[in-house]
Amino acid sequence: MSSGKILITGVAGFIGSNLADRLLKEGYEVTGLDNLAYGVKEQIPAGVKFIKGDIRSKDIYPVFKGMDAVYHLAAKNCISDCQIDPVETSDINVTGTVNVFEAAKQAGVKKVIYAESSAIYEGSSKYPTPEEDEKPESFYSASKFAEKIFAEAYVRFHKMNFTALRYFCVYGPRQDYRRSIPPVMSAFIIKLLRGEKPTIYGTGEKRRDFVYVDDVNDFHLLCLKDRRTDGGTFNVGSGENYSVQDIFNAVESILKTGINPEHKADLPGESQLTLADITKAKSLGWKPKTSLKEGLSKSVEYIREHVMAQAKA
Ligand SMILES: NC(=O)c1ccc[n+]([C@@H]2O[C@H](COP(=O)([O-])OP(=O)(O)OC[C@H]3O[C@@H](n4cnc5c(N)ncnc54)[C@H](O)[C@@H]3O)[C@@H](O)[C@H]2O)c1
Structure with missing residues (x-):
């Protein structure tokens, strides 16, 4: 179709x-x-x-x-x-x-x-x-x-x-940042752009396939x-995973704020690790093409232009 x-x-x-x-x-x-x-x-x-x-x-x-x-x-x-x-x-x-x-x-x-x-x-x-x-x-x-x-x-x-x-x-542009606990990418980017400490729930070792x-x-x-x-x-999924701490480090390496995260108690119901076996999707000729760095840079750009600009307006 x-x-x-x-x-x-x-x-x-x-x-x-x-x-x-x-x-x-x-x-x-x-x-x-x-x-x-x-x-x-x-x-x-x-x-x-x-x-x-x-x-x-x-x-x-x-x-x-x-x-x-x-x-x-x-x-x-x-x-x-x-x-x-x-x-x-x-x-x-x-x-x-x-x-x-x-x-x-x-x-x-x-x-x-x-x-x-x-x-x-x-x-x-x-x-x-x-x-x-x-x-x-x-x-x-x-x-x-x-x-x-x-x-x-x-x-x-x-x-x-x-x-x-x-x-x-x-993850990417328009990721829901309004929730009580937003997904890590947008949560970290927004807090760092505001000059505030982002929160890591648990130790930061949880790994996610982004x-x-x-x-x-x-x-x-x-x-x-x-x-x-x-x-x-x-x-x-992407078939690769990163820890929450890795994501913080990657966002911070783009924004270079010098701010450290604060840690709070782990959230209930969340798994420690996710990693997709994408063999089935790949067998149809699909594969993820966007690197973490590229995806995060585009997310930062979007939040700067849309979320931060709106907050100032
Ligand atoms: N974002 C992710 O990483 C992720 C991961 C796994 C699964 N999913 C699934 O993918 C789908 C889309 O996720 P998303 O991240 O875009 O979520 P989102 O919360 O950004 O979007 C969901 C939309 O559904 C609408 N909605 C909720 N209840 C409704 C109702 N009763 N009637 C009509 N509209 C209603 C909301 O207003 C919202 O606009 C969801 O089913 C979610 O469970 C998302």
């Missing part, structure tokens, strides 16, 4: 807004749905037909009519917030996702590409982790695993066509164009 009508849920969020940009550039007609609970209207690219709506509501069903494909990205996705409120986590991520699947089924959408998460490997000790080693532990990962079980049932009973994406730590959002978008496009992704589940 190299043209057509695409719906993105969670279009005002980090990954959704970047994906919308890319699809518009490629010539697709993009409709975006979001209730703006965590996303920001201003970051939805011009050219997207935006509909404010909640994925848990049946009011969204008409939006799915005539869509060639749906990217379902809307979710409650901060692990520590999900630990505090498992009921809302399930409501948004499980009930909301089933509602999206049902809307897509009723509209006869040919393909649904949806976000699971590397959090599904929380209990695994196999590194790099292949798609088969599913061991969800936290409430967030339990909700993402439930999405998978529902997708399987929709395939079994309604022959729907899904591709499940298990993103590792995606993947740049443009590389993720390359895989998103492949999902539309390559039928070998139909029915598949794919790890979307």
Whole structure:
């Protein structure tokens, strides 16, 4: 599919807004749905037909009519917030996702590409982790695993066509920095640019597989164009990992502020190490191209221009 009508849920969020940009550039007609609970209207690219709506509501069903494909990205996705409120986590991520699947089924959408998460490997000790080693532990990962079980049932009973994406730590412009505990990249960059001490939760030894959002978008496009992704589940990571301390050092080596981080108690529910086995995604010809230095430099540039400039205005 190299043209057509695409719906993105969670279009005002980090990954959704970047994906919308890319699809518009490629010539697709993009409709975006979001209730703006965590996303920001201003970051939805011009050219997207935006509909404010909640994925848990049946009011969204008409939006799915005539869509060639749906990217379902809307979710409650901060692990520590999900630990505090498992009921809302399930409501948004499980009930909301089933509602999206049902809307897509009723509209006869040919393909649904949806976000699971590397959090599904929380209990695994196999590194790099292949798609088969599913061991969800936290409430967030339990909700993402439930999405998978529902997708399987929709395939079994309604022959729907899904591709499940298990993103590792995606980073880049528009990464959500407004959360109570923002992801490390944006948290460190913003604090250092403000001349404040960034916080490292735990010792800083936790290692994460970070993947740049443009590389993720390359895989998103492949999902539309390559039928070998139909029915598949794919790890979307870089296949390399860095410690939180490494990330701090890399950001500091770009900004050169001389500020040291402060340490606070570790966050509950987070795994010590993530590392993607990306053999399956690479077998389709995809590979991540952006180095950590390049990705971080682009993230710094974005935060300087958009976040810091806005704060001054
Ligand atoms: N960013 C990552 O590193 C990462 C890693 C693994 C998985 N994921 C998954 O990828 C997807 C996108 O993540 P993101 O980082 O862009 O998150 P994000 O929080 O930036 O975006 C999610 C969007 O969903 C919207 N939303 C939430 N609840 C909604 C509801 N009930 N109805 C309609 N819209 C709603 C929010 O307002 C927000 O704009 C999520 O499903 C997330 O769980 C992300």
